[in-house]
Amino acid sequence: MSQLQQVRRALISVSDKTGLVPFARALAERGVDLVSTGGTAKALREAGLEVSDVSDLTGFPEMMDGRVKTLHPAVHGGLLALRDDAGHVASMEAHGIKAIDLLVVNLYPFEATVAGGADYDTAIENIDIGGPAMIRAAAKNHGFVTVVVDVEDYDAVLTEMDAHSGSTSHAFRQRLAQVAYARTGAYDAAVSTWMAGAIGETQPRRRVFAGRLAQGLRYGENPHQGAAFYTDGLDVPGVATARQHQGKELSYNNINDTDAAFRLVAEFEPADGPAVAIIKHANPCGVARGATFAEAFGRAFDCDRTSAFGGIVALNGTLDGDTARAISEIFTEVVIAPDATDEAKEVFAAKKNLRLLTTGGLPDPAARRLAVRQVSGGWLVQDDDVGQISEDDLRVVTKRAPTDDQVADMLFAWRVAKHVKSNAIVYAKRMATVGIGAGQMSRVDSSTIAALKAGRMAAELGLPESPAAGSVVASDAFFPFPDGLLAAAEAGATAVIQPGGSLRDDAVIEAADAAGLAMVFTGMRHFRH
Template structure:
């Protein structure tokens, strides 16, 4: 494939990592360096010959540096199609030299977001000239090579030292550049939408929406070995994407998905000392207790079979006692907002356990994006809460205070279980979880069956659902689901209500002597 040498390069970068060694290699090849501002100063301080952009445009930088490369003397050299005689003639007529290489990375808007900069400071971090140069060079990849990532310096330098860049290399670099621009612009668009008054625009219902991020991990495979996968981090995002891997093997696609579900669930109980155990994106145990070790143990005991090989998330920093309990069984991932030195030492004896530490529990609000064939589904996160005084007691019997406490816990837990979802809870811990069934009756049966099995394995005399409360993520379309819950021994139920057969369901609850609370809010999770 024909290689194209470079005679002139335009360098204008914010991130100067590796810049000088790369420029030195260009100079050795006889490449003329053209540069701007801080980049020009850095190259001159290194003793390299540099032509300032102002010498080409015959116009000084102005408006605090907002305008420096936005000039025909620059963009003509970038955009000229050198295969067209009329383009070459136009360059000659106006004294514009072609540019064969552009090295440009952008003002760090993403970093400014994460640093919590003020709106005024963020506006000044929105790059204009850099994206313009990048877009122009990328469009003209037939004749111009473009570097937006310092990781590509060696590749480009080696190509030039071998005679020039190939069309295939320039196309690949252009594709990377357009992706970088898209991610950059999407971050700015999201910030602008989020800071616009709610009565002007809804974050989740913009006519045009962009979502982007930077790959932070290239995974061995996706959900299955025949699928490729990568992990991308959005600017300003918290949660699983901001976690620091302290020990263990690289995260898999499924580890990240399960970790995200676990962290979201435990964040919902962040005001309490809580633990969540997740398997295949579903909680198989959630518990609140007076100390972390007890919370973890009660969460694990909800379904000890499923907890094997699960993902654990904690609402408090990992301590030694909890670490010892976690280390006693095979655990894939542990996520916590910090860890003591003693806890780190305990898990260090289990090097295959992936330990992730986060700076804090993630927000429950935000925007959720899911890809579908040919498009995206976008919605606000399910951060809905219903205060007790806003709930309706639908039955003759009202819940006792102990039942109210467990109902509130179960209602918060059920929203993290895939629909159709039924959760049995007692003493602020789940005792049975039924997830993802096509029939709500089946979910109620599975949750009760798991609770009975766990009780039997622990040598308990009666099933754990006896005396429990139950939560349903959506209404009961028929009374049979409620009757299954009653048969399991639950004494109170919380559900959204709103079925055409609510009267039948309420009558069945009254006939069984149980309490039923309706929230008016649904928690489907698909």
């Protein structure tokens, strides 16, 4: 096998015709014979290019509504033949098979078809068969064949050919072969994942995940860790699809924390008013509602001013100039919002290191998706936590019932607790967090830390007492003993929302009654590890 392989004949069959004509014309100008199928051949002829039909190679017309057109020895022999094997060459000559040196294929748009809500039969018809078969054949024989599956590689092919007098190098073909196999793998993953859902298979025997490189990252959580950002191709508002208006490239930690912030703030309907979340190390350090975004940001910031330094700010609506000015007063890594006014962008323009992202909308907090985590030897896969409750789901278990205002604060705190690392304790008052305890091994410690943070807030704001006084407290899981509950009561909480379900619920309820607390059970847990 020669390191350089001349490109004399190209087979082109593409669904996405972006850049097709200029690329094909450039190939023809370099002396490459063009062979094509169906709509691709039609587009090339309409552009004035000379092109042969694949049926001229196979001796068979396209049939069965295009299902059968390239599945033929004249095609696969031309892709798979080893040009330095005398037996292969003899077979080609005996059967009139012409070598195909360059394969350009992109597949039926299965992913887009499914994302558009197509019915079962339409989805099935958009499963490509001939395309993946040709791609895999060409990629296997990359010692001799160049395979292209992405429009973005067209220019690279032309540059490579120009650098080698119409040939491609082995290293170049290897790289494109790897891309090709990744594409067919991702395609099959999309088909199998869709089919599992379509037939109600919640735990398929084999499961495949695929992503497309969106961004190479300088490093991961720490400088000694390599990292990259891959997207799943779904058009969901969020960090993966956001437009970055300014600031340096996002880091691994930026992306992780920004996603956490935006998914939290999406829990709060814009129709109910502005909401702002401030995140640090994937945990909220302040969340609040307000009459304006500036007010909501100020209330969220007051919860934990120390932790907010260098944090991520997320809004559930359009960022305005007043809010941008308030945010600019502290060091902030990233601000993400559905949109931003021109005034807000002008304010941030003076903060060149601050990244501003707009998404065009909010993610659906109830949308079904998978949460995947790798462990040694495998993956843990679960439905993402999209559990939600309403006032109707609350069960009062104490002698004292909560007031309407307390119920509103309970539901607010519960939504925040869902996004706090376990063990999670959240104090809230008047639709703002006033103390958050996250990620502790003991729920008592989380209660204590949240109370300490509330006390620090009082000191920083010059309040006469801790804002935890008169607050509600949310716990992401049940209190196994009364101690965590009593710690919250000592901090000043007057109402509690928790899942319930402990063997010692009766003791916890008795302690709540003795402390004069109102307490409700949700029947739903929100562990977040």
